[in-house]
Amino acid sequence: YEIARNQADLTVRESLWERESIAKPGRLLLIDDDSLLRSYLAEQFQVYGYEVDEAEDVAEAKRKLYDQPYDLLLLDLMMYPQSGYEMFKFLKEDPTMRWLPLIVLSGREDLKDKVRCLRSGADDYVTKPFQFEELEARVYNVISRARQFESMAFRDGLTGVFNRRYFDHQLLLELEWSIRDDEAISLAFIDIDNFKAINDSYGHQSGDMVLQGLAKILQSNLRPTDLLARYGGEEFVVLMPRTEGDQAKLVIERVLSVVRSETVASTTENQFRITFSSGIAEWRLGMSHAEMLRRADEAMYQAKLEGRNRVIC
Ligand code: GH3
Ligand code: MG
Ligand code: MG
Numbered sequence: 001y002e003i004a005r006n007q008a009d010l011t012v013r014e015s016l017w018e019r020e021s022i023a024k025p026g027r028l029l030l031i032d033d034d035s036l037l038r039s040y041l042a043e044q045f046q047v048y049g050y051e052v053d054e055a056e057d058v059a060e061a062k063r064k065l066y067d068q069p070y071d072l073l074l075l076d077l078m079m080y081p082q083s084g085y086e087m088f089k090f091l092k093e094d095p096t097m098r099w100l101p102l103i104v105l106s107g108r109e110d111l112k113d114k115v116r117c118l119r120s121g122a123d124d125y126v127t128k129p130f131q132f133e134e135l136e137a138r139v140y141n142v143i144s145r146a147r148q149f150e151s152m153a154f155r156d157g158l159t160g161v162f163n164r165r166y167f168d169h170q171l172l173l174e175l176e177w178s179i180r181d182d183e184a185i186s187l188a189f190i191d192i193d194n195f196k197a198i199n200d201s202y203g204h205q206s207g208d209m210v211l212q213g214l215a216k217i218l219q220s221n222l223r224p225t226d227l228l229a230r231y232g233g234e235e236f237v238v239l240m241p242r243t244e245g246d247q248a249k250l251v252i253e254r255v256l257s258v259v260r261s262e263t264v265a266s267t268t269e270n271q272f273r274i275t276f277s278s279g280i281a282e283w284r285l286g287m288s289h290a291e292m293l294r295r296a297d298e299a300m301y302q303a304k305l306e307g308r309n310r311v312i313c
């Protein structure tokens with residue numbers, strides 16, 4: 001495995017990470033019974049900025065997978081006592097690991113093996129001996145595509161904030177964590193006031209721009225730990241961990257005063273200003289996630305009834 005590292009190329013890649021502030025190219029799990037090869041690969045990938053973990057057999061790989069998340073698995077086929085094919089079965093059965101990126105790195109050059117692995121869900125198949133630069137480029141591509149796909153599946157296409165599916169999933173987790181740590185958590189429903197009028201008077205495209213503009217203002221005025229999502233047409237939700245109801249009300253009121261004072265979107269002819277109404281629900285003992293959503297929604301309707309452009313807890 002003596003492969004000269006291309007220093008120039010590496011420098012380019014390193015400065016790319018810094019410029020784009022991509023934290024790490026990825027966390028890899030190397031599954032191979034050949035300890036020499038594992039240490040060689042670990043060292044090389046680390047030079048390229050990857051975090052690397054090793055497993056010497058399928059059983060150890062399974063343990064590590066339950067322990068922490070990985071961006072990609074590099075899998076050997078010929079291993080003892082279980083072959084790499086056992087890994088495919090294991091991954092397929094667990095919905096959280098079904099789509100884990102995987103590249104087979106094997107000495108087997110049979111067409112049958114290659115096809116079988118690709119059909120079982122491998123993203124790529126590289127035969128030994130290999131050139132490290134080529135392997136790294138393939139690993140990099142597979143991880144980038146997986147990240148791209150993930151961000152598309154969890155984000156709202158118009159505004160770029162999280163979508164409802166992701167929010168619902170995250171709400172369950174965050175509630176569990178708050179209950180376990182005995183901490184407060186609050187949820188805000190935000191609904192634009194008289195939004196239909198913008199669509200009716202200026203067209204759907206202007207309406208879309210307003211939604212994008214509001215999403216931007218919300219995102220930049222919330223804390224990094226707050227979870228913002230577009231929940232419906234002109235409805236956004238914000239989940240605020242470690243935040244009590246009154247604090248959450250202050251946060252959303254502050255955001256509302258920013259929204260009130262700014263132009264959320266503009267065309268050559270028009271500048272759009274909006275307000276919103278918001279309802280807050282603080283989690284209470286025994287409350288389900290559905291009830292929390294319902295309460296925030298009810299409070300939001302109360303805000304509409306009381307004249308809009310306000311926050312009710
Ligand atoms: P209220 O203050 O009571 O909330 O009044 P409203 O007009 O905001 O509420 P209503 O529910 O009557 O109207 C919401 C409108 O949002 C209707 C729908 O056409 C529009 N809408 C929903 N999704 C989108 C979208 O993606 N783009 C645009 N431009 N409009 C959307
Ligand atoms: Mg082997
Ligand atoms: Mg609405």
Ligand code: MG
Nearest residue numbers: 191192193195
């Ligand atoms: Mg509305």
